[in-house]
Every structure is written in structure tokens, then in C-alpha cells.
Amino acid sequence: MKALIWQGTGKVGIETVPDPTLLLPTDAIVRVSSTAICGSDLHLLDGVIPSMEKGDILGHEFMGEVVEVGSAVRKLKVGDRVIVPFNIACGVCDPCKRGLYSACDNSNPNHRMAEALYGAVSGAGLFGYSHMYGGYAGGQAQFVRVPFADVGPYKVDSGMRDEQVLFLTDIFPTGYQAAVNCGIQRDRDVVAVFGAGPVGQFAARSALMLGAAKVIVVDRIPARLKMAEDGGAETINYEQTDVLVALHEMTGGRGPDHVIDAVGLEAHGHGPGALMDTAKQRLRLTFDRITALRWAIMSCAKGGTVSMPGVYGGLVDKMPMGAAFAKGLIFRMGQTHTHRFLDPLMRHIQGGDIDPSFVITHRAGLDDAPQLYQTFRDKQDHCIKVVLDPWKEPQAAD
Numbered sequence: 001m002k003a004l005i006w007q008g009t010g011k012v013g014i015e016t017v018p019d020p021t022l023l024l025p026t027d028a029i030v031r032v033s034s035t036a037i038c039g040s041d042l043h044l045l046d047g048v049i050p051s052m053e054k055g056d057i058l059g060h061e062f063m064g065e066v067v068e069v070g071s072a073v074r075k076l077k078v079g080d081r082v083i084v085p086f087n088i089a090c091g092v093c094d095p096c097k098r099g100l101y102s103a104c105d106n107s108n109p110n111h112r113m114a115e116a117l118y119g120a121v122s123g124a125g126l127f128g129y130s131h132m133y134g135g136y137a138g139g140q141a142q143f144v145r146v147p148f149a150d151v152g153p154y155k156v157d158s159g160m161r162d163e164q165v166l167f168l169t170d171i172f173p174t175g176y177q178a179a180v181n182c183g184i185q186r187d188r189d190v191v192a193v194f195g196a197g198p199v200g201q202f203a204a205r206s207a208l209m210l211g212a213a214k215v216i217v218v219d220r221i222p223a224r225l226k227m228a229e230d231g232g233a234e235t236i237n238y239e240q241t242d243v244l245v246a247l248h249e250m251t252g253g254r255g256p257d258h259v260i261d262a263v264g265l266e267a268h269g270h271g272p273g274a275l276m277d278t279a280k281q282r283l284r285l286t287f288d289r290i291t292a293l294r295w296a297i298m299s300c301a302k303g304g305t306v307s308m309p310g311v312y313g314g315l316v317d318k319m320p321m322g323a324a325f326a327k328g329l330i331f332r333m334g335q336t337h338t339h340r341f342l343d344p345l346m347r348h349i350q351g352g353d354i355d356p357s358f359v360i361t362h363r364a365g366l367d368d369a370p371q372l373y374q375t376f377r378d379k380q381d382h383c384i385k386v387v388l389d390p391w392k393e394p395q396a397a398d
């Protein structure tokens with residue numbers, strides 16, 4: 001089959017590799033009909049998340065048709081059309097039973113690697129997301145092996161288009177969980193969202209669906225801010241205005257009641273803290289550049305929530321804990337417990353509250369994926385979200 005392969009830091013390419021096979025009776029094989037490139041794939045491309053190996057297949061946002069099931073699989077059958085959550089969960093361990101699917105104790109066989117790097121217990125295994133998260137082959141491929149097939153895959157009606165449901169695999173639940181974690185008080189609370197990438201877009205629209213009185217999205221890319229405005233948010237371009245002053249003014253001096261950091265460890269931004277983060281990250285002295293998180297803490301209203309769907313790893317420097325403590329802020333973070341949100345979000349899609357395909361800016365075949373990784377990373381061509389069809393024939397060159 002064809003697959004998108006990590007070939008070294010900064011380099012991905014299409015290669016022909018063996019088709020996946022069932023390894024355990026609880027596995028299924030899915031023929032991928034649509035797959036997407038995620039912002040967090042860029043952390044892998046650039047080697048910010050360690051433990052990638054040459055030959056790894058990327059991709060954790062995919063859907064398709066079940067073409068083979070192991071002997072112990074009960075809920076799925078060949079021919080079912082499914083979306084597959086990006087995190088892999090066993091469904092029976094203590095965290096899974098409590099709905100904490102992204103903290104599954106059983107799905108990451110390499111948990112000791114993650115523990116050695118982060119100094120704490122590991123979360124769940126993830127598709128296409130480095131060896132410290134299990135070394136599972138990803139879904140930017142024509143086929144993928146799906147472990148714990150009775151737990152993750154979620155059946156989709158034939159009446160729904162791929163583009164309407166594909167983002168249930170990650171970015172929609174991720175943005176939604178970030179908004180849920182804010183505990184929004186309907187028709188009162190103002191929510192600021194840092195980062196108008198795909199997760200920020202879904203966080204902003206989710207906050208409005210959950211009743212926020214106002215949502216303010218902060219970014220520096222005009223096309224992304226425009227998309228947020230189309231979804232009902234107000235916006236701040238932090239390259240044109242002082243973001244902390246603007247947030248103060250737009251909230252009557254109170255500050256946003258909740259702040260969502262949808263940027264994570266590769267924040268841009270400016271000021272001495274940002275420069276120091278960048279220098280240290282280049283030298284591998286720190287994992288994270290935390291400008292967005294600093295702004296989130298500094299701007300948030302007293303007693304508010306700082307909700308962090310953006311990915312962090314390792315240790316962070318110069319975090320304004322004094323300000324957070326003085327204001328009594330609540331911190332909520334972590335990988336998304338994707339499985340938990342599939343029913344409610346499917347109802348929102350079917351009810352017409354949201355059509356997640358709004359976020360797609362690029363559609364292509366898998367062969368174009370290496371080029372589109374660069375386009376997306378460099379934020380060229382107004383790229384916000386790329387969806388790939390692994391079966392589309394390459395365009396003949398002119």
C-alpha cells in the first residue's frame with residue numbers, strides 16, 4: 001500500500017510499504033477513505049516530539065471502511081463505515097472505565113519511554129505519533145491496523161459525507177473538550193481563544209454552542225481570523241495590537257472569563273520570554289515555547305479557567321505562576337478523551353448546529369501530502385486544514 005512516511009527531521013515522503021495485518025484477535029483493518037494532516041503532525045515533522053524512527057507512518061485523523069476483523073471483535077463487521085479516534089483505548093482499565101480514554105493504562109506498550117522523558121506516567125497510545133506513544137502505524141495510508149476495535153471505531157451513517165464527520169477523530173472533540181473544560185456560564189462568560197488553527201476554530205465555535213456571550217480569537221494570520229469571524233467570533237491580530245490591552249478593553253476591564261490556549265508548545269509571539277524559549281528549544285534545552293500560555297494566564301479574569309488543548313511536553317520556563325495564584329485560576333489540560341464526545345458531537349452535526357467541513361482549505365491525494373506538509377507548516381496559501389484521499393490517482397504533470 002501507499003503511505004506517508006517520516007524520513008527524518010523535516011522530511012516526509014510517499015513510499016510503498018506492506019499492508020497491515022491483524023496482530024491480535026481484537027484488531028480490525030480499516031481501508032482509509034479520508035485522512036487529514038494535523039497541527040500536531042508538524043511537531044513530529046520538525047522533531048519537537050522525540051522518538052520518531054525513519055519508516056514510521058504518520059497520521060491520526062482518519063476514517064474508512066472495515067475490511068477485516070479479528071476473531072474477538074464483536075461490535076464491528078466487515079463493511080462498516082467508521083471514524084477512528086486518534087487515541088487508542090482499551091476500554092476496560094480504570095481510567096477508561098472513568099471515561100479518561102486518553103489516559104488509558106493499557107494501550108501504550110512503550111509507556112516507559114514516555115515516563116523517562118516526562119518523568120511521569122504515560123497517557124494512551126496514539127496512531128502515527130512516535131514510539132513513546134506506542135509506535136502505532138498511522139492513518140495517512142491506504143490501510144491501517146486498528147487495535148481494540150470494539151472500543152475506538154465509531155460507526156457513521158451512509159448519509160453523512162466524510163468531510164462532515166472526519167474531524168470527530170480529533171480536532172472537533174479537542175476543541176469541544178477545551179470549551180467544556182471552561183465551565184462556561186451561559187450568556188454571561190467571555191471566552192478568549194489563543195490560536196486560530198483548526199483546534200482553535202473548533203474551540204471557538206464550541207464555546208459559542210455552549211452558550212458563551214462572546215468569543216474572542218487571537219492570532220496573527222488574517223485568513224484564520226476571518227474564518228473565526230465567519231463562525232461568530234470577534235478577533236485580535238496580535239501583530240497589530242497589544243493583545244493584553246485589547247482583551248482588557250473588549251471585556252470592560254474584567255479580562256476574558258476563560259482562556260483557551262489552542263497553540264501549545266510551538267507558540268510564536270514576541271517579547272523576551274518568546275525569544276528565550278525559541279533559543280532554548282533550538283538547543284533542546286526546553287521542549288516548549290509558551291508565549292500563548294503566558295498571555296492566557298496574564299489576561300484571564302479572576303477565578304477563570306485556563307484550558308489547554310494545545311500540546312505540551314516536558315518542562316516549561318517562566319510561567320507566571322504568581323499571577324495565576326493571585327487570580328485563583330483553574331487549569332484544565334490534557335489529550336482529548338475523544339470517545340466520550342462522539343455521541344453528543346454527532347448529534348450536533350446531524351442537527352445542523354455545525355458543519356465541520358468549514359475548516360477545510362485543501363483537498364488532495366496522498367501523493368501531494370509531502371508538499372502540503374510544507375505548505376501547512378509554513379502557513380502558505382491560506383492553508384488551515386488539509387484532507388487527503390489515499391486512493392486518488394496522482395495528477396499527471398503538465
Ligand SMILES: [Zn+2]
Nearest residue numbers: 038040061170
Ligand atoms: Zn490531530
Ligand SMILES: [Zn+2]
Nearest residue numbers: 090093096104
Ligand atoms: Zn484503558
